[in-house]
Amino acid sequence: MDSFSLGGVEVTRVVEFETPTRPPAAMFADIGPQVWHDNRSWLSPDHWDQDAGLLMTRMQAFVLRSGGATILVDTGVGNGKSRPDTPAFDHRSTDFLARLAAVDVLPEDVDLVVNTHLHADHVGWNTRLVDGEWVPTFPNARYLMPRADHDFWHPDSARPARTAAANANVFDDSVAPVVRAGQAVLWEDIHDIDGALRLEYAPGHTPGSSVLTLRSGGELAVFVGDVLHNPVQIIEPDANSCFCEDPAAARASRRRVLDRAADQGALVFPAHLRGASGARVRRMGSSYAVQSWAPFGERV
Template identity: 55%
Template sequence: MDRESAQRIVLGDVEIIRVVEWQGPFAPARDLVPAAGAALWKDNEDWLAPDHWDPASGAAVMALQTWVLRSAGRTVLVDTGVGDGRERPRSPHFHHRRGDFLGDLERAGIRPGDVDVVVNTHLHADHVGWNTHAADGEWVPTFPNAQYLLAAADDFHFGPRNAYGGGRNEEDRLVYEDSVAPVHRAGQMLLWAGAHRIDENLLLEPAPGHTPGSAVLRLASGGDRAVFVGDLLHSPVQILDPACGSCFCLDAEGAAVSRRRVLERAADARELVVPAHFGGAGAAEVRRQGSGFALAGWAAGGTA
């Protein structure tokens, strides 16, 4: 995607703007979605390549992106990417990364002070990084006027009360301390459980498995529907076989249950499915096919 433009879609009364922080080959596809056999990728090469899979290298192609929603007079960000200058020693794509994400937002017409709500679909490094930025040697909220929304289950699991994810991954502590704790200290964090309505168009609902507090954001405006699914889907092959989890799922079985439930509703209610990491058009329409699902089409979106 050209840095001088942003993809825009209008659903009902809600404008959706896609801002891409990074896009390219990310990891071996068979490592990213271990249960997806070689045949699943090869048999669908005609539409997986080049936006979602590079057959030559075998790498999954992914995007790091933020979805900006203009809804009910407010500006809502869905996930905030990787951030700048972070210590992520186990994540080569994220470690000490430098980029122009805030410039990309501004070119799309969004300044930090304009943002009213920040939704973190879950607490992983590539979804909370721009929650904060460095100022005078400290991490402070990037969006000074925003309320940040995070599921209480993820805050508990990755925060100090559960010793930063049980201490299994040192980066969990780093992510919490530089991207979440400063928002708490600033009094801008709202932890939610059960469900949380943002406005008449937007509703947060739990979809646990990938992390304990993984969430989806449902959009319903006029006759249009969409569901922002975070990391329930890392690759379109998981639409074809929702039993296939990613290597990053903390509870693979729970994630599969949530993924199938969300895809069933999306197919039946004609919700546009908007994952966090799809390249190409970035969002997809799905339909039922036998006991599973198939791709019905890609989102259409202009640039501005």
């Protein structure tokens, strides 16, 4: 089962692909090997391949059906994109659109695309190649993009980016074509989608990194993009990934999101979690712990 309802909103996950990535120490320099060893019973094998010594990640999108609208949260890596610094993303060819169709979502059915931030693995299916030109994949959709990220990654920006190499070509092939087509909505600070869904900045990973809160029928969930990459950051909330542009802001945003989730009993859905894809969290001293996993079928 890859769908369930939260109040009046149906939530469906659509997996693009899964892959091993890098050693834990390369991704999370502040987390020592003892933490991984002590938590191996629940971090392995979904989130950490002990034998290979590599982290595991999933590229996935969440489809929300809310108030009669079909909303796609993040769009993965995409096909045919040139990502020379990231071989796992370079010129991919996946059946992601067929997987969307399998849950009754055709490109023309999507009303709204939410890019939680504008990294390569969150905007790839914003566009597809048609007759040698990158065009919006979802022709009837508005694309909600954080203005802070748009401006940060714009070629005219003078601000240095620590992840510039990993995001080479991204603006040109996955952001600018949407803007040129008049389908981009550049929002700032807080943006209400409807009575159940609200976007707000959670900066640090990128300047415009954002979270989408779902509140309906007494149920609460938050789609946090890359505020968390791996569930180890639930127990080690001050540990940033190697991709965070502003480490201090990223830590503050992560704690703020987890504080609210723990206090309000929200389901937390990071963009890249394997297994159940999300979890409820509880406070544990100055940190947090997984209370229960999301009801997405079986953890695999």
